[in-house]
Amino acid sequence: xxxxxxxxxxxxxxxxxxxxxxxxxTVDSTNExxxxxxxxxxxxxxxxxxxxxxxxxxxxxxxxxxxxxTAIAMSLILRPDLAPDRxxxxxxxxxxxxxxxxxxxxxxxxxxxxxxxxxxNGKKVTGILTELSxxxxxxxxxxxxxxxxxxxxxxxxxxxxxxxxxxLETGKPVDRTAVICGVMKEFETCxxxxxxxxNLCGIRQDYEKILANKDQAVRVLEPGNEYTGVARGIDDLGxxxxxKEDGTQTKVFAGEVSVRGIYRYV
Ligand code: BTN
Numbered sequence: 001x002x003x004x005x006x007x008x009x010x011x012x013x014x015x016x017x018x019x020x021x022x023x024x025x026t027v028d029s030t031n032e033x034x035x036x037x038x039x040x041x042x043x044x045x046x047x048x049x050x051x052x053x054x055x056x057x058x059x060x061x062x063x064x065x066x067x068x069x070t071a072i073a074m075s076l077i078l079r080p081d082l083a084p085d086r087x088x089x090x091x092x093x094x095x096x097x098x099x100x101x102x103x104x105x106x107x108x109x110x111x112x113x114x115x116x117x118x119x120x121n122g123k124k125v126t127g128i129l130t131e132l133s134x135x136x137x138x139x140x141x142x143x144x145x146x147x148x149x150x151x152x153x154x155x156x157x158x159x160x161x162x163x164x165x166x167x168l169e170t171g172k173p174v175d176r177t178a179v180i181c182g183v184m185k186e187f188e189t190c191x192x193x194x195x196x197x198x199n200l201c202g203i204r205q206d207y208e209k210i211l212a213n214k215d216q217a218v219r220v221l222e223p224g225n226e227y228t229g230v231a232r233g234i235d236d237l238g239x240x241x242x243x244k245e246d247g248t249q250t251k252v253f254a255g256e257v258s259v260r261g262i263y264r265y266v
Contacts, residue, residue, distance in 0.1 A: 001019050001038075004177050013147050015188060017045050017076065023050070024049070025051050026050065026051070029057050030056075033048050051068055052068060056073060059129055062234070064127060071145065071148060071151070073145075083198070087132045089200055091115060092207065092238045095113065098118050098187075099210055101179060101183040101185070102126075102148075103210075108120050108166065113265070122265060124265065125148060133228050149166065150166050153165070153266075190203055215232065216231055218260065229244040231243075237253075239254075240259060
């Protein structure tokens with residue numbers, strides 16, 4: 001599998017994202033594994049991917065299920081020369097890259113649920129967990145963990161309304177290597193366009209084009225502050241622009257805030 005991924009990446013002229021690949025049959029979490037490698041000097045662009053994750057981690061302390069043979073669990077090590085408070089924007093760049101890759105490989109209309117869930121027909125197909133490590137006030141490394149529901153044929157009852165897979169949406173199995181490599185290729189471009197300015201101004205338009213929340217009613221759940229409005233887009237820092245009912249506009253910073261559709265998941 002390592003060889004197959006490396007071969008496909010070189011055919012696609014990918015320069016650094018996935019230049020080194022570690023493929024594991026089983027791991028607790030590719031993010032944990034990638035962090036270990038990064039602590040031991042793992043280079044920028046090193047990709048860890050696994051067939052089965054026994055302890056996959058989601059955001060907000062939740063778990064993330066990666067059954068064997070059907071999904072993608074991968075984590076990319078980055079060593080950006082970037083102020084630490086800008087690192088969260090990398091997650092939006094990664095979301096855009098995954099959505100674009102899914103569109104190219106499968107033809108599905110993948111969209112983004114702010115900040116970085118990738119959705120198809122209103123249901124989640126991808127989750128991203130970014131972890132940051134600092135040294136002497138600077139970024140030492142960033143691990144971008146990406147979980148994609150590729151060939152999962154069914155979901156537990158409690159997830160059926162909000163989660164889907166590429167298989168369920170296309171009606172046929174999707175080649176995992178093609179998706180992994182497509183994401184690396186797209187991410188390389190998004191990353192470079194992001195790093196050029198250190199903000200999202202170079203990719204913001206592309207992001208907004210496929211932002212599922214755009215012009216949709218959203219409920220913003222900030223600790224101690226809940227309100228409803230209409231999402232209008234993002235700014236260069238990746239904050240969601242929400243027009244409140246009184247006409248004023250607020251900016252929602254990803255962090256601990258949760259944004260939901262009023263009637264459904266998006
Ligand atoms: C979310 O909650 O939406 C984020 C899910 C992130 C899952 C991926 S799978 C690969 C990587 N390893 C992990 O343990 N988590 C991320």
